[in-house]
Amino acid sequence: MSERTPVGAGKSCLVGKKEDLIKAKRTSVSIADRVVVVVYHQGVFYTMDQYCYHAGGSLLNGDIEEIDKKLCIVCPKHKYKISLADGEGLHNTSNPKDKSQPPCWRSKGIKQRVHKVTEVDGDIYVTLSETPGWIDSDYYQSEQGRMDLKLAKELELAKSQNS
Ligand code: FES
Numbered sequence: 001m002s003e004r005t006p007v008g009a010g011k012s013c014l015v016g017k018k019e020d021l022i023k024a025k026r027t028s029v030s031i032a033d034r035v036v037v038v039v040y041h042q043g044v045f046y047t048m049d050q051y052c053y054h055a056g057g058s059l060l061n062g063d064i065e066e067i068d069k070k071l072c073i074v075c076p077k078h079k080y081k082i083s084l085a086d087g088e089g090l091h092n093t094s095n096p097k098d099k100s101q102p103p104c105w106r107s108k109g110i111k112q113r114v115h116k117v118t119e120v121d122g123d124i125y126v127t128l129s130e131t132p133g134w135i136d137s138d139y140y141q142s143e144q145g146r147m148d149l150k151l152a153k154e155l156e157l158a159k160s161q162n163s
Pocket of ligand 1: 018053054055057075076077078079080145
């Protein structure tokens with residue numbers, strides 16, 4: 001995909017008081033046409049695009065599990081596992097016909113765009129990711145994301161037809 005600038009890159013927003021966000025555990029916030037979820041879990045704040053890279057399910061109420069030593073949010077829609085720290089997608093490659101083998105987790109790469117959380121004097125801010133290029137979850141966050149993907153696919157098609 002092309003080196004595009006993601007929607008809202010670098011924009012920062014006050015989300016709320018730290019103590020309120022700790023109580024809430026999950027908070028949804030819209031910043032510059034992008035909806036992100038702020039998660040508080042085991043003393044740490046995380047934030048990522050709220051809509052799942054797979055098919056746009058909301059991660060707001062996803063369970064959190066430790067998978068392969070990584071804390072992951074589990075999308076309620078189809079149970080995809082996404083690392084809270086970096087948005088990596090994980091999938092289980094176990095053979096269901098061979099129960100003697102332990103679960104084997106493999107990375108799908110970074111699939112969900114994560115953002116930055118900072119605390120200033122008891123207030124929590126989210127700054128949107130500036131990582132250029134395409135991350136799969138971009139598609140579900142805005143109309144621009146959908147248009148960018150469409151354009152990128154058209155460019156790929158044109159390149160393949162010219163080669
Ligand atoms: S929409 Fe999240 S796993 Fe399918």
